[in-house]
Amino acid sequence: MSSPAPVSIDATLELLKSGDYIADRSLATVLYLALKLGRPLFCEGEAGVGKTEIAKVLSETLRRPLIRLQCYEGLDVASAVYEWNYSRQMIEIRLAEAQGVHDRGQLAADIFDERFLIRRPLLEALSPHTEGAPILLIDELDRTDEPFEAYLLEVLSDFQVTIPELGTVKATQKPIVIITSNRTREIHDALKRRCFYHWVDYPDLERELEILKVKAPGAGERLSRQVVGFVQELRKLDLFKAPGVAESIDWATALSELNALDLNPKTINDTLGVLLKYQDDIQRLQGSEAAEILRQVNADIAAQPLG
Amino acid sequence: MNALPDASPSSGRPTGRLANNIVHFARTLRTAGLRVGPGQVLRAIEAVEAAGLGKRDDFYWTLHSVFVNRRDQREIFDQAFHVYWRNPRLLEKMMEMLLPQVGVPALPEDRKQLSRRLQDALQPGRGEAPREEDGEPPQVEIEATFTVSDREVLQHRDFEQMSQTEIDQALRAIAHLRLAVPLRRTRRYQPSRRGARVDFRASLRRALRPEGLIDLRRREPKLRPPPLVVLCDISGSMARYTRMFLHFMHAITNDRDRVHCFTFGTRLSNISRALRNKDVDFALQKASAQVEDWSGGTRIGQTLHEFNNKWSRRVLGQGAVVLLITDGLDREGAAGLAEEMERLHKSCARLIWLNPLLRYGAYEPKSQGNKAMLPHVDEFRPVHNLDSLAGLIAALSTTPVGDKRLAQWRMDLRKSGSDA
Numbered sequence: 001m002s003s004p005a006p007v008s009i010d011a012t013l014e015l016l017k018s019g020d021y022i023a024d025r026s027l028a029t030v031l032y033l034a035l036k037l038g039r040p041l042f043c044e045g046e047a048g049v050g051k052t053e054i055a056k057v058l059s060e061t062l063r064r065p066l067i068r069l070q071c072y073e074g075l076d077v078a079s080a081v082y083e084w085n086y087s088r089q090m091i092e093i094r095l096a097e098a099q100g101v102h103d104r105g106q107l108a109a110d111i112f113d114e115r116f117l118i119r120r121p122l123l124e125a126l127s128p129h130t131e132g133a134p135i136l137l138i139d140e141l142d143r144t145d146e147p148f149e150a151y152l153l154e155v156l157s158d159f160q161v162t163i164p165e166l167g168t169v170k171a172t173q174k175p176i177v178i179i180t181s182n183r184t185r186e187i188h189d190a191l192k193r194r195c196f197y198h199w200v201d202y203p204d205l206e207r208e209l210e211i212l213k214v215k216a217p218g219a220g221e222r223l224s225r226q227v228v229g230f231v232q233e234l235r236k237l238d239l240f241k242a243p244g245v246a247e248s249i250d251w252a253t254a255l256s257e258l259n260a261l262d263l264n265p266k267t268i269n270d271t272l273g274v275l276l277k278y279q280d281d282i283q284r285l286q287g288s289e290a291a292e293i294l295r296q297v298n299a300d301i302a303a304q305p306l307g
Numbered sequence: 308m309n310a311l312p313d314a315s316p317s318s319g320r321p322t323g324r325l326a327n328n329i330v331h332f333a334r335t336l337r338t339a340g341l342r343v344g345p346g347q348v349l350r351a352i353e354a355v356e357a358a359g360l361g362k363r364d365d366f367y368w369t370l371h372s373v374f375v376n377r378r379d380q381r382e383i384f385d386q387a388f389h390v391y392w393r394n395p396r397l398l399e400k401m402m403e404m405l406l407p408q409v410g411v412p413a414l415p416e417d418r419k420q421l422s423r424r425l426q427d428a429l430q431p432g433r434g435e436a437p438r439e440e441d442g443e444p445p446q447v448e449i450e451a452t453f454t455v456s457d458r459e460v461l462q463h464r465d466f467e468q469m470s471q472t473e474i475d476q477a478l479r480a481i482a483h484l485r486l487a488v489p490l491r492r493t494r495r496y497q498p499s500r501r502g503a504r505v506d507f508r509a510s511l512r513r514a515l516r517p518e519g520l521i522d523l524r525r526r527e528p529k530l531r532p533p534p535l536v537v538l539c540d541i542s543g544s545m546a547r548y549t550r551m552f553l554h555f556m557h558a559i560t561n562d563r564d565r566v567h568c569f570t571f572g573t574r575l576s577n578i579s580r581a582l583r584n585k586d587v588d589f590a591l592q593k594a595s596a597q598v599e600d601w602s603g604g605t606r607i608g609q610t611l612h613e614f615n616n617k618w619s620r621r622v623l624g625q626g627a628v629v630l631l632i633t634d635g636l637d638r639e640g641a642a643g644l645a646e647e648m649e650r651l652h653k654s655c656a657r658l659i660w661l662n663p664l665l666r667y668g669a670y671e672p673k674s675q676g677n678k679a680m681l682p683h684v685d686e687f688r689p690v691h692n693l694d695s696l697a698g699l700i701a702a703l704s705t706t707p708v709g710d711k712r713l714a715q716w717r718m719d720l721r722k723s724g725s726d727a
């Protein structure tokens with residue numbers, strides 16, 4: 001059975017924490033509002049800051065089914081909402097002919113029946129579920145084109161879709177909708193207006209440390225501190241793609257797998273590919289600049305030992 | 308000082324006055340340029356009701372989640388919030404200010420560093436006044452063709468207004484624009500007699516008609532013009548053409564969807580939103596107010612770097628075509644230009660360079676900027692007759708420089724590169 005939605009912002013924060021997601025208060029506020037008022041949550045942010053993770057954690061902690069719609073260019077109603085099972089329909093027509101059914105109306109009613117309907121994520125999310133309203137994750141909405149966005153507008157405001165042959169399907173329980181975007185293009189204001197908007201930012205030093213403690217428990221305290229300090233410094237540089245939280249976690253895990261207890265310039269050079277994904281960025285960092293940042297991070301740690 | 312004047316923290320329900328305050332707050336935001344409609348105000352009141360008023364922070368993020376829907380609005384919202392909800396009496400003052408007929412009292416000193424837009428929103432009339440005062444006497448413009456100005460001239464530009472006949476001509480010319488950019492196949496389909504794919508849905512509907520066999524319907528991919536990104540050089544050496552290019556960008560922005568326009572000289576400005584306005588004079592006025600480096604120097608490498616880092620991932624998706632309008636004369640001796648051109652070239656579907664210098668028959672890529680850029684373009688276009696929009700459009704519709712000539716230049720470049 002599903003758990004009830006949180007009753008306050010603090011409870012939302014706790015709920016996320018129980019799912020190993022360390023959120024800041026702004027995210028908890030927006031999420032609480034989205035849950036309470038039954039409106040979609042629109043998360044925008046750089047890649048790897050944990051936008052998609054929010055939906056996964058919610059599904060786990062609230063024990064609701066997670067329905068994911070991965071967007072891509074050219075996504076259409078047939079792959080997002082529903083499709084008829086054409087081959088079965090054709091067989092049905094042949095069977096009807098063989099049995100001598102000549103009533104066209106009867107035939108139409110027979111072949112455009114729920115039995116031949118293939119449900120895609122959006123329709124699935126509107127159908128009743130025994131575990132309570134599902135969580136609908138519409139991932140990377142910026143990858144689709146504008147026509148699909150316009151279609152989504154209708155679905156998200158009324159939570160209903162129309163199938164011409166069957167009629168309108170309306171959700172009995174509104175699904176919890178989480179939309180993410182990487183901003184590879186601007187989403188239209190009309191869609192954003194129907195949602196609660198949140199820009200998911202990179203975490204600050206304390207929160208990122210906490211995240212590493214939960215997500216990369218293998219890394220020692222000193223190593224985690226160095227990793228977070230280093231990554232935070234990198235984000236201040238003018239890089240083509242600054243490392244996200246996902247990269248910090250990967251890096252800390254990779255380093256602990258290599259049995260590193262302490263960061264040194266050589267290990268950094270060898271593992272920089274885990275952190276940075278563009279050759280220009282890697283080239284720039286390799287060698288003296290990385291060593292310089294590390295020196296500064298170590299000095300900071302020496303100045304402020306962890307309590 | 309109590310952060311939230313009109314509601315007791317325990318009740319958690321906004322009273323009538325808080326609702327009023329939210330309405331006024333929304334009006335302030337709207338005047339400051341955020342797109343806030345009545346629907347959002349209702350939603351905000353509902354949201355505050357749901358979240359309660361326990362903490363100032365929660366209240367902040369509650370309003371934030373409703374009123375802000377772009378990342379660049381956060382700054383304005385943040386400032387507006389802190390000014391607005393700090394002092395209930397300040398609020399009354401500001402309401403007075405929002406009403407034009409009431410005299411405007413002086414604002415406290417600590418508001419100096421507020422953003423200009425918000426200041427204008429809070430005190431209409433005051434924001435405009437200083438602008439006129441420090442407007443400098445018109446400067447004598449020096450024709451800077453073929454020279455690279457070293458000064459960063461920060462001045463606003465007045466454009467002659469277009470007459471209605473000119474506008475009509477421009478629109479007609481745009482209709483004939485044939486940018487030699489192939490239409491892009493999308494992943495959507497349309498019915499077609501000879502399409503390669505079977506449209507099962509249409510076929511089955513068809514099958515219900517009283518005929519014997521199932522008659523297969525077909526479909527084919529839809530074609531669509533790709534997004535267009537215009538990067539226009541507005542430095543001193545291009546000053547003669549700037550007006551025409553701005554009119555061109557406005558016309559093409561309003562002619563098709565997915566057009567993004569940037570200007571660059573010493574800095575990069577995105578003027579797409581300003582140009583989207585239908586009225587050409589108003590749009591150009593807005594755009595020219597936004598751009599600060601008219602007729603100054605050129606830092607092509609640096610501005611392209613900014614474009615690549617900040618914008619390329621947001622506007623170059625879905626097979627975008629880039630139209631780069633510049634004479635390639637760079638103030639900084641083409642520092643870093645080749646690398647940035649290479650990145651730009653690799654992140655778009657097609658890079659077209661429109662060079663006004665090319666109208667001279669004897670053009671050779673001599674300057675460092677030209678040498679750095681030439682290897683990284685797909686198409687190199689001359690522009691003859693830049694005196695009218697029709698001329699520019701005609702130039703864009705003609706065939707580009709022959710591949711032979713381009714290849715020859717490139718080979719010469721490589722040779723001279725290996726000699727050095």
